[in-house]
Amino acid sequence: MKLISKFILFIIFLLIFQLVFQITSFATSDNLSIGSPAAILMDASTGKILYEKNSHEKRFPASTTKIMTAILTVENCDLTEIATVSHNAVYSIPYGYSHANLVEGEELTIEQLLNVLLIPSANDAAVVLAEHIAGSVENFANMMNERAKELGCTDTHFVNPNGIHDDNHYTTAYDLALMGQYAMKNETIRNIVKKTQCSLPKTNKYNEENRIFNTTNDLLREDYSNSRDNYYYEYATGVKTGYTTEAGSCIIASAEKDNFEVVAVVLGAETTEDGYSIRYPDCKTLFEYAFNNYSLENILNENEVVEEIQVDNATEETSTLKVSAKDDIIALVNKNVNIEDIEPKIELNNDLKAPISAGETIGKVVYTIDDVEYSSDLIADSTVIKSEVWDILFKVCVIILVLVVLVMLLRPVKSNKKNKKKKSKNSRYKHLRI
Numbered sequence: 001m002k003l004i005s006k007f008i009l010f011i012i013f014l015l016i017f018q019l020v021f022q023i024t025s026f027a028t029s030d031n032l033s034i035g036s037p038a039a040i041l042m043d044a045s046t047g048k049i050l051y052e053k054n055s056h057e058k059r060f061p062a063s064t065t066k067i068m069t070a071i072l073t074v075e076n077c078d079l080t081e082i083a084t085v086s087h088n089a090v091y092s093i094p095y096g097y098s099h100a101n102l103v104e105g106e107e108l109t110i111e112q113l114l115n116v117l118l119i120p121s122a123n124d125a126a127v128v129l130a131e132h133i134a135g136s137v138e139n140f141a142n143m144m145n146e147r148a149k150e151l152g153c154t155d156t157h158f159v160n161p162n163g164i165h166d167d168n169h170y171t172t173a174y175d176l177a178l179m180g181q182y183a184m185k186n187e188t189i190r191n192i193v194k195k196t197q198c199s200l201p202k203t204n205k206y207n208e209e210n211r212i213f214n215t216t217n218d219l220l221r222e223d224y225s226n227s228r229d230n231y232y233y234e235y236a237t238g239v240k241t242g243y244t245t246e247a248g249s250c251i252i253a254s255a256e257k258d259n260f261e262v263v264a265v266v267l268g269a270e271t272t273e274d275g276y277s278i279r280y281p282d283c284k285t286l287f288e289y290a291f292n293n294y295s296l297e298n299i300l301n302e303n304e305v306v307e308e309i310q311v312d313n314a315t316e317e318t319s320t321l322k323v324s325a326k327d328d329i330i331a332l333v334n335k336n337v338n339i340e341d342i343e344p345k346i347e348l349n350n351d352l353k354a355p356i357s358a359g360e361t362i363g364k365v366v367y368t369i370d371d372v373e374y375s376s377d378l379i380a381d382s383t384v385i386k387s388e389v390w391d392i393l394f395k396v397c398v399i400i401l402v403l404v405v406l407v408m409l410l411r412p413v414k415s416n417k418k419n420k421k422k423k424s425k426n427s428r429y430k431h432l433r434i
Contacts, residue, residue: 028293035270038054040173041264055177060165063240064250065163069129069162071182080109089104094164103203119193119215153171155175158171173267184237193254217238219232219255231281231284235255239263248270250267251265252264253283255291299333304324309323314386316387319384325376326377329367329376344365345367346363347366354385358380358381364378
């Protein structure tokens with residue numbers, strides 16, 4: 001009986017241990033439950049891919065297209081510039097697509113147009129911006145495609161600035177992540193996409209202040225209800241949603257926690273008959289996976305001594321040189337990795353010799369973590385003075401060498417004079433015999 005009791009206790013212990021392990025262990029990217037057909041999760045600082053699902057599959061982007069429109073706008077316009085609403089901008093938008101009630105001939109600033117482009121996803125604003133920058137939608141689409149290639153997007157083709165459906169207008173989750181990552185580095189775009197509301201003022205053609213718009217991104221919209229469609233996520237920072245019948249629900253989303261920011265893209269998400277969209281739960285799942293499994297770690301501090309080296313041809317007092325990091329190195333590290341086990345690669349300049357000034361760059365330190373390189377220049381902690389002893393020895397050697405050469409040159413000259421004297425003497429004696 002005692003043996004059976006011990007066995008039962010042992011089994012109970014194993015079950016408890018397994019349960020605790022399952023609760024405390026982190027999720028892996030292999031067992032993430034992502035319902036959307038295409039998705040990706042990217043570290044915003046390095047571009048490292050933390051999760052992907054059909055990320056290079058070509059799909060329709062809907063209004064996530066507007067991120068590229070915003071990028072070209074901030075790169076080609078001042079925010080205070082005035083753009084005029086054309087007939088085409090108002091009347092080319094199909095029924096059912098979102099708009100900002102713009103009026104033909106209306107004058108608005110670039111900043112105002114960017115706000116209604118990115119917050120309520122106004123399709124008419126996208127056309128106004130495209131025509132203002134490139135003269136036509138077609139020319140602007142060419143600019144979009146060229147800029148996409150420059151950002152590393154290889155599977156993208158745009159035909160309009162707003163994402164109104166066209167079979168030749170497509171991209172991938174990976175390409176959109178690159179666009180989102182780049183866009184969030186721009187402060188103007190970053191400050192707009194985190195807003196939950198914006199408005200347009202009275203203008204030369206619109207005499208009311210009733211154009212007030214809410215964000216289409218429910219991750220940003222604070223909701224205190226316990227309903228299933230409370231999509232609010234406290235760490236969300238943007239970016240842009242999209243929807244068409246052909247594309248399904250799409251989003252480029254970003255979130256930041258403890259200075260660690262990620263970009264997620266979800267394409268083709270379904271919406272149930274009662275209006276429940278899985279694009280937001282998918283984003284939350286991706287965000288939680290990132291924040292639970294990764295963190296930004298300071299693996300090397302600014303001015304931290306990395307190595308101590310001996311410098312040739314230096315004075316004895318200064319020949320020992322401490323080498324330090326010029327900048328902090330902050331890396332994305334899996335929480336299961338021990339930072340102390342990460343060994344750096346130290347690269348010193350080949351021609352390293354005295355004199356060296358304090359603060360002078362003399363090499364580089366590189367950490368490679370999950371195929372991503374993090375580096376900092378290495379600088380000298382102190383001044384290394386060139387040894388005068390070596391100069392003196394060198395000068396002495398040169399003088400000795402010169403003297404040796406002179407002696408060698410002078411010896412043959414003396415010998416020749418003696419030979420000439422002997423010859424002249426012999427010739428005189430010879431003459432006397434005759």
